[in-house]
Amino acid sequence: MKFALLLSLVLFWFLPSLGQKPLRALEKVYSKAELSAFKERHGSLDLLIYAYDHAISIVHNNGNKELEPYPLVSKTQHFTDLNVQILPYTQYFRTENSGELLAIKSLYQLQLAFANRDKK
Structure with missing residues (x-):
C-alpha cells in the first residue's frame, strides 16, 4: 500500500513536467506576446x-545544387534548438553531412499535417 501511494505521488509530481518540455523550448524562441498572439490567431x-x-525533415541533395549559401547547423530533432521560429515559408540549413539539407517546414505545411494527423 505504501508503495502504491509513493508511486502515485511521484507520478503526480513528475508527469506534468513532462508535458511542459515543448512549451519551455517554445518560450526560448518566442516571446510571451508572440505566443499569446499565436494562441489568439x-x-x-x-x-x-x-x-x-x-x-524538421532531412532533404538529400540529389540534384547537386550548391549548398554553400545555406547556414551550417548540427542535426537536431527540434526546430527550437536552432533558435528559429516557424515561418510562412520553408527554411533550409546545411548539415554536417555533405549533400544533406535540414528543412524546417512552413506554417502551411504544418497546418496540413496537423489537420491530417488523425485521418491516417
Missing part, C-alpha cells in the same frame, strides 16, 4: 507543440 498552441516534434 490559431485558437491554441497545439500547432506549435506539434511543430516541436514534427517541423
Whole structure:
C-alpha cells in the first residue's frame, strides 16, 4: 500500500513536467506576446507543440545544387534548438553531412499535417 501511494505521488509530481518540455523550448524562441498572439490567431498552441516534434525533415541533395549559401547547423530533432521560429515559408540549413539539407517546414505545411494527423 505504501508503495502504491509513493508511486502515485511521484507520478503526480513528475508527469506534468513532462508535458511542459515543448512549451519551455517554445518560450526560448518566442516571446510571451508572440505566443499569446499565436494562441489568439490559431485558437491554441497545439500547432506549435506539434511543430516541436514534427517541423524538421532531412532533404538529400540529389540534384547537386550548391549548398554553400545555406547556414551550417548540427542535426537536431527540434526546430527550437536552432533558435528559429516557424515561418510562412520553408527554411533550409546545411548539415554536417555533405549533400544533406535540414528543412524546417512552413506554417502551411504544418497546418496540413496537423489537420491530417488523425485521418491516417
